[in-house]
Amino acid sequence: MKYIKKIYRTIFTCTPISAIFTILNYMSSALIPAATALVSVGLFDNASRALNGELVSNELYFYAALYLIIYIINDFLFYAFSIAVNSGIYEKGTAFFRIALYEKIAKLPLIAFENIEILDQQKRAEFAVNDETLSSTFNHTLRFSSSIISVISVAAVLIHYSAWLLPLSLLSVLPYLFARIMRGKEFYELKHSQAKKARLRTYLWNLFTNKDTAKEMRVMGFDGYITDKWRDIRDEINEQLWKLQKKDAGSLLCCDVIRISGYCISIAIVLFLVIQNQITLGVFGASIAAFLSLQNSMREFLSDLGEIPEQLSYAKDYYLFLDLPEEKDGKEIYPGLKKDIVLKDISFAYPNHENYALKSVNLHICKGEKIAILGENGSGKSTLFKVLLGLYPAENGNVLYDGKSIDNFNKNSLYQTVSAVTQDFVSYNLTFRENIALSDVSRINNDSEIETALSNSGIEENEYKNSLDVTMGREFGGKELSGGQWQKLAISRGLFRNSELIILDEPTSALDPVIETEILTEFIKASEHKTALIISHRVGLCKLVDRIIVMKEGKVAEIGTHNSLMALNGEYARLYTEQAKWYDN
Numbered sequence: 001m002k003y004i005k006k007i008y009r010t011i012f013t014c015t016p017i018s019a020i021f022t023i024l025n026y027m028s029s030a031l032i033p034a035a036t037a038l039v040s041v042g043l044f045d046n047a048s049r050a051l052n053g054e055l056v057s058n059e060l061y062f063y064a065a066l067y068l069i070i071y072i073i074n075d076f077l078f079y080a081f082s083i084a085v086n087s088g089i090y091e092k093g094t095a096f097f098r099i100a101l102y103e104k105i106a107k108l109p110l111i112a113f114e115n116i117e118i119l120d121q122q123k124r125a126e127f128a129v130n131d132e133t134l135s136s137t138f139n140h141t142l143r144f145s146s147s148i149i150s151v152i153s154v155a156a157v158l159i160h161y162s163a164w165l166l167p168l169s170l171l172s173v174l175p176y177l178f179a180r181i182m183r184g185k186e187f188y189e190l191k192h193s194q195a196k197k198a199r200l201r202t203y204l205w206n207l208f209t210n211k212d213t214a215k216e217m218r219v220m221g222f223d224g225y226i227t228d229k230w231r232d233i234r235d236e237i238n239e240q241l242w243k244l245q246k247k248d249a250g251s252l253l254c255c256d257v258i259r260i261s262g263y264c265i266s267i268a269i270v271l272f273l274v275i276q277n278q279i280t281l282g283v284f285g286a287s288i289a290a291f292l293s294l295q296n297s298m299r300e301f302l303s304d305l306g307e308i309p310e311q312l313s314y315a316k317d318y319y320l321f322l323d324l325p326e327e328k329d330g331k332e333i334y335p336g337l338k339k340d341i342v343l344k345d346i347s348f349a350y351p352n353h354e355n356y357a358l359k360s361v362n363l364h365i366c367k368g369e370k371i372a373i374l375g376e377n378g379s380g381k382s383t384l385f386k387v388l389l390g391l392y393p394a395e396n397g398n399v400l401y402d403g404k405s406i407d408n409f410n411k412n413s414l415y416q417t418v419s420a421v422t423q424d425f426v427s428y429n430l431t432f433r434e435n436i437a438l439s440d441v442s443r444i445n446n447d448s449e450i451e452t453a454l455s456n457s458g459i460e461e462n463e464y465k466n467s468l469d470v471t472m473g474r475e476f477g478g479k480e481l482s483g484g485q486w487q488k489l490a491i492s493r494g495l496f497r498n499s500e501l502i503i504l505d506e507p508t509s510a511l512d513p514v515i516e517t518e519i520l521t522e523f524i525k526a527s528e529h530k531t532a533l534i535i536s537h538r539v540g541l542c543k544l545v546d547r548i549i550v551m552k553e554g555k556v557a558e559i560g561t562h563n564s565l566m567a568l569n570g571e572y573a574r575l576y577t578e579q580a581k582w583y584d585n
Contacts, residue, residue, distance in 0.1 A: 003315040004141060011089060011138050014096035018088020022139070025077050026146035032074050033293035034153035037286045039067050045282030085139060093135040100322065101129055109327040111392045115351035118324065120195040125321035127198075128314040137311040144308065147301035154294045158287065186244055192317075194237055201237060204230035266291045328393075330407055334414040337500055337531065339402050341365040341388065346397035348387055357383040359554040361397070365531065367500075370524055372542050373535045374572065375551035381535045382423075384551065385503050388533075389418060419499035423506035425490035427481075429473035432464055435489050439497035453496035456526040457488045458519040491519065495526050502527055505535045520544060539576045548572060 012019045046060035105122065112118045128134055207213045207226055267288060274284045343363040349356045358380050365371060375381050386392045388399060390406040399406040406414070419439060428435050436453055437444035447468060454464050463485075471478030472489075481489070494502055504523070520534065520541040534541055542548050543562050550558040550565070550572045557571045565572035 003312050003319055004137070006319055007134055007137050007315060010096060010100070011093050011135070015088040015092040018085070018092070019138075022085055022089060023142060026142045027149065029074070029077055030146040030149035031153055032070060033150055033290070033297065034157050036067070036070055037154065037157045037290040037293065039063055039070060040286040040289055041280075041282045043067055043282070044285045045280055048281045089139055090132055090135045093138065094129060094132050097134050097318070098129045101125055101318070104322050104324070104326075107326040108324060109393065110386070111351065112324070116196075117352075119199060121317065121321050121324075123195040123199050124192065124314070124317040127195075128318040131314075133311050133314040134318060137308065137315055140308055140311065143300060147297045150297040151294060151301055154290050154297060158290045158294055186247075190240060190244055194240070197233055197237055201230060201233045204233065263292065327411070328407065329411050330409045332404075332408045332410065334401070334409040334417065336417055337367050337401060339367055341531075342400040342403075343388065344398045344400065346387055346394045346399065348383060348392060348395050355554075356395075357554050358387065358394075361554075361556055363549065363556065363559075365533070367531055368529070369547060370527065370532045370545040371534070371547050371549060372545040373533060373549045373551060374537070374539060374542065374575065375557075376537055376575070379537075379551040380554040381537070381551050382505050383554075385420075385505055385533060385535055389420070389503070390414070417500045419494045419497040419502040421490050421494035421502075421504045425487065427473060427486045427489075429471065429475040429478060431469050431471050432489075433468040435472055436492050436496050439493045443496075450492075450496065453492040453526075454488075456495050456522045457491040458522060459485070459488050459492065488519070491523065495523070499530065501531045501533075503533045503535070506537070517541065517544075539572070539579050542572075542576070550575075 008019075042059060043063035046063060108118075204226060270284050270287045270291075274281065341363075342365075343361055346358055346361040347356055348358040361380075361384065373381050373384060383392070387394050390399065390409075390411060401409065401414075428438065430438075433444060433447075433450060436450045437446075443449060450468060451461075451464065455461065472481060474480045491504070494504065516538065521544060523534075524532070524544050532545075534545065546561075548558075548560060548562060548565055549556060550570075552571055558565055558568060560568070560572075562576075566576065
C-alpha cells in the first residue's frame with residue numbers, strides 16, 4: 001500500500017484531470033455489465049412476446065432505447081478513457097516518473113556511480129519507468145477495483161436467475177490467479193537477475209554508435225568480436241525471456257481451455273432450464289451475457305491480482321532508488337581561500353574494491369602555490385583531486401579549507417571558486433565562443449577575455465580570429481578539430497572561468513611533450529594569482545611549479561622542488577630520468 005499511495009500521489013500531482021476521469025470511468029464502467037443484463041431481460045422478453053403475435057408494448061421501445069443509451073454511454077466512456085489513459089496516465093505520468101528519476105540521479109553522490117550494486121539498482125529503476133510499469137500499476141489497481149464491483153453486481157444478477165451459474169463461473173477463471181502470480185514472480189526475478197547483463201548489452205551497443213570507438217574497432221579489426229559478444233549477450237537475455245514467455249503462454253492456454261469449457265457448460269445448463277420452462281427466453285439471453293461478462297470481469301480481477309505484485313516489485317525498485325542517500329551538503333557559504341588547504345590522514349577506497357586508492361595521505365597546499373602532482377597510472381593522483389574537492393567522501397581523515405572541514409561548506413558556493421580540466425574532457429559541438437564561455441556564461445560576449453584564454457592554452461590567433469561563432473565538430477556540419485585542439489579548448493575553458501583554484505588532471509595527454517611544456521608555461525603565467533594543481537604522469541612541467549608531490553601506490557612518496565627531489569635520487573628522480581630524453585633540446 002505504501003508504494004501504491006506514492007504512485008497515486010504522483011499521478012494526481014502531474015495529471016489530476018486524467019486521474020479523476022479514469023477513476024470515474026472505471027467505477028461507472030463496472031456497473032454497465034449488470035445494467036446491460038437487467039435491461040436485456042426486459043428487451044428480450046418483450047421482443048419474444050411481440051414475435052408470438054402479442055401487441056407491441058411501450059416497454060419494448062423503452063428497453064430498446066435504454067439498451068441503446070447504455071451502449072452509447074459505454075462507447076463514449078471507452079473513447080474518452082483511451083485519451084485520458086494514453087495521454088494522461090501513461091505519457092504524462094511516465095514523463096513525470098522519468099524526470100523524478102533523473103533528478104535523483106543528479107543528486108546522488110558521484111561515488112555512487114562507482115558502485116556496481118547502485119548501477120544495477122538504477123537499471124532496474126529505469127526499467128520500471130521505461131516499461132511504463134508505474135503508470136500501469138495505477139491503471140491496473142483501478143481496473144482491479146472496478147472488476148470487484150463488476151463481479152459483485154453481475155453475480156447478483158446471475159444468481160437471481162440460476163444459483164448454478166455463479167460457482168461455475170468462479171471456478172472456470174480461478175486458474176488465472178495462480179498463473180499470473182507464479183509467472184509474475186518469475187518475470188520479476190528474471191529481470192532482477194538480468195540487470196547487470198542488460199547494462200553490458202547497452203554498453204556494447206553504444207560502442208557501435210560512438211564514432212571514436214566505431215572508428216577504432218573498424219581500423220583495428222575487432223568490430224566483429226564486439227558484434228558477436230553483443231549478439232551472444234542479447235541472445236542469452238532474450239532466450240531466457242522467451243523461455244519464460246512460452247511457459248506463460250502455455251499456462252494461459254490451459255486457463256483459456258478451462259474458461260471456455262465453463263462457458264459451454266453454462267450454456268448447456270441455461271438451455272436445459274429454458275427447455276424445462278423454468279426461465280424465460282429473455283432470462284436465457286441475459287444469463288448467457290451476464291455469465292460471459294462475469295467471466296471477463298473475474299478474469300481481469302484475478303489476472304490483475306496476479307500482476308499487481310509483480311508491478312509493485314518494480315515499483316519497489318524504483319522508490320528504493322529514489323530513497324538512496326543524496327549527496328550531503330554543508331550550509332555554510334564558502335568565503336574563498338584565505339590561507340591553505342590541508343589533507344589530514346586521508347584514506348579512500350572505491351566501492352566493491354578491497355584495496356585503498358589513497359592511504360593516509362597528508363598534504364599542505366598554500367594559497368597561490370603552483371603544485372604538480374606526479375605519479376604513474378594508478379598511483380592515486382586523480383582520486384586525490386576528487387577527494388580534495390569533496391567529489392568523493394574520504395573514508396578516513398579530513399579535508400580542511402582554512403581549518404574548516406569541506407563538509408561544512410555548501411558545494412555550489414565552493415565550486416564557484418574552482419575550475420577543473422579533466423583528462424576525459426567533453427568536446428561540445430557548439431561554437432568556438434560557447435566552448436570557452438560555458439564555464440562562465442555571464443561573460444559569453446566578452447571577446448577579448450575569450451581570446452586571451454585561447455591564447456594562453458596555445459591556440460594560434462589565426463585559428464579563432466573572426467570565427468568565434470563558427471560551430472565546432474562534424475555533428476552539425478561544423479569545423480572538426482584534432483584531439484589535441486579539443487584538449488586545448490578544454491584548457492581554455494578552464495582558464496576562462498574566474499576561479500581561485502584550478503586543477504588540471506592530465507590536461508595535455510593528447511599533446512606531444514614539447515607543446516605540453518609550452519602550454520603549461522603559459523598556463524603557469526595565466527594562473528599567477530590562483531592556486532593551481534597540475535596532475536600528470538609526465539615530468540616535463542615539474543621545473544615550472546613551486547612544489548612537486550610524488551604519488552605511489554596511493555601514498556605520498558615524496559614532496560619537494562625539482563632540485564631537492566633529484567638530490568634524493570628516489571621515485572621522482574627515477575621518473576625524470578626515464579622521461580628526460582623527451583625534453584632534451
